[in-house]
Amino acid sequence: MKAGTLWLSCGVLRPELEELLRTSRIDGTLLCLDSMLHMEPTKLEQALTTTLERLSKRAATVVLVYGDCAAHLLDIVKRFKVVRIPFINCAQLLVGRERYRQLMREGAFLVLPEWAPKWEQIIKNELGLDRGVAHDLMSEHRGVLVYLDTGIVEVPLELLREFSAYTGLTWRVEPISLDLMLESLLAAQSEPLQAHPAKERA
Incomplete structure (x- = not known):
């Protein structure tokens, strides 16, 4: 069985x-x-x-x-x-197709709760982007960092500030159910x- x-x-x-x-x-x-x-x-x-x-x-x-x-x-x-x-x-699973399309038109770089603490490891170590390159790439392809707050873990405000400073993108928190x-x-x-x-x- x-x-x-x-x-x-x-x-x-x-x-x-x-x-x-x-x-x-x-x-x-x-x-x-x-x-x-x-x-x-x-x-x-x-x-x-x-x-x-x-x-x-x-x-x-x-x-x-x-x-x-x-x-x-x-x-x-x-x-x-x-x-x-x-x-x-x-x-896209979290926000739905329509909201996802809106966010992509805005040039949003979406940050999920589990991923947020790993941003430095991924951007610096895995992708090898120093601050200058990260600034250039993000400003060319993205407009804003959007943290998807599912309400389960505390929003990592300091991590988001650090990620924002490293990439040069502004950031905001978007609550979702x-x-x-x-x-x-x-x-x-x-x-x-x-x-x-x-x-x-x-």
């Missing part, structure tokens, strides 16, 4: 998913992979493949909470017959049942 839903997610959404599980708005088991895997998509694909080889047969439903984070992600979805959220990234994310997760969770109604009735 297979267990229920396995939520296999990027660690960037760990706080939000843990809150939804804690408050019983979703059910199942949560497994998060290190969000830093996004910096090396090939390693992300390898980690997802290894994890699914080990766990996919144990769960009735596996939902990948990942956007378009790697080139062969759809191949992995097809190979293991799992469900994936239909969003390009985790920020988890309602849109929850709606999308529940829709993904029910997708296998909709695809196989006879199996559900049995």
Whole structure:
């Protein structure tokens, strides 16, 4: 007998998913992979493949909470017959498509709560951008830093000030609820049942 839903997610959404599980708005088991895997998509694909080889047969439903984070992600979805959220990234999952489009038109660089403490590691160490290069790149491609406050962890004001100073971008906090994310997760969770109604009735 297979267990229920396995939520296999990027660690960037760990706080939000843990809150939804804690408050019983979703059910199942949560497994998060290190969000830093996004910096090396090939390693992300390898980690997802290894994890699914080990766990996919144990769960009735596996939902990948990942956007378009790697080139062969759809191949992995097809190979293991799992469900994936239909969003390009985790920020779009949180704010919804329309608000995401508005933010992109504004040139927003979106900062998620789990990611904020890692900004220095990513910008300086992983991407190798010193202050001058970061200023030039950000001013050319982005207009503002927007921290998506999901209300679960305290807003890291000092970190945001430091990130703003390093990149030369102004910043603001945008409070969001988890309602849109929850709606999308529940829709993904029910997708296998909709695809196989006879199996559900049995």
